[in-house]
Amino acid sequence: DVKVTQSSRYLVKRTGEKVFLECVQDMDHENMFWYRQDPGLGLRLIYFSYDVKMKEKGDIPEGYSVSREKKERFSLILESASTNQTSMYLCASSSTGAGTYEQYFGPGTRLTVT
Amino acid sequence: AQSVSQHNHHVILSEAASLELGCNYSYGGTVNLFWYVQYPGQHLQLLLKYFSGDPLVKGIKGFEAEFIKSKFSFNLRKPSVQWSDTAEYFCAVNLYNTDKLIFGTGTRLQVFP
Numbered sequence: 001d002v003k004v005t006q007s008s009r010y011l012v013k014r015t016g017e018k019v020f021l022e023c024v025q026d027m028d029h030e031n032m033f034w035y036r037q038d039p040g041l042g043l044r045l046i047y048f049s050y051d052v053k054m055k056e057k058g059d060i061p062e063g064y065s066v067s068r069e070k071k072e073r074f075s076l077i078l079e080s081a082s083t084n085q086t087s088m089y090l091c092a093s094s095s096t097g098a099g100t101y102e103q104y105f106g107p108g109t110r111l112t113v114t
Numbered sequence: 115a116q117s118v119s120q121h122n123h124h125v126i127l128s129e130a131a132s133l134e135l136g137c138n139y140s141y142g143g144t145v146n147l148f149w150y151v152q153y154p155g156q157h158l159q160l161l162l163k164y165f166s167g168d169p170l171v172k173g174i175k176g177f178e179a180e181f182i183k184s185k186f187s188f189n190l191r192k193p194s195v196q197w198s199d200t201a202e203y204f205c206a207v208n209l210y211n212t213d214k215l216i217f218g219t220g221t222r223l224q225v226f227p
Contacts, residue, residue: 040219040220042204042220043204043220090157
């Protein structure tokens with residue numbers, strides 16, 4: 001069973017704080033993704049990574065950065081959290097080699113910025 | 115830009131009713147198509163997918179979807195819903211030879227006993 005885990009289910013931070021969201025997958029997948037999920041807006045891609053130390057901006061990268069130092073781990077960083085970053089954050093992984101493009105999702109982190 | 119439209123934002127049904135959720139995409143090339151489901155409090159999981167071949171695809175829990183290329187559609191169907199189908203459903207498109215998925219805005223389904 002593919003497992004994607006995220007460091008926290010719920011997180012409350014103050015405006016201006018630096019926030020780290022961690023994601024780990026155990027299937028040796030090349031690709032990892034960070035999305036945010038908001039009611040009525042679906043899933044929007046923030047960043048994705050197709051290899052260690054490689055990253056590509058998604059549709060809404062502003063205010064976020066990422067880090068991928070190891071294949072299994074992909075971190076999302078909010079340099080200075082703002083209230084409009086209150087959201088559910090989903091991590092996913094997929095394998096290019098499998099040719100299926102199916103993404104496997106973690107349980108999500110619900111972040112509240114006050 | 116490529117996009118995915120799910121026109122039904124919120125659907126309310128009684129148990130045993132039939133279900134059809136619409137999904138349309140805007141891209142003229144080869145696509146792979148997915149439906150994901152998110153049950154309350156759970157993570158997103160794959161319901162079914164279409165890559166090629168028979169345009170009628172069967173998934174888990176009695177769901178099926180039909181790819182109609184001429185209509186750029188991939189509608190999800192189930193002949194008889196159950197209370198346990200209450201969830202949010204997302205349609206997604208993968209553009210050929212890319213690893214990214216483009217998601218629709220989701221449809222919230224509520225099934226009452």
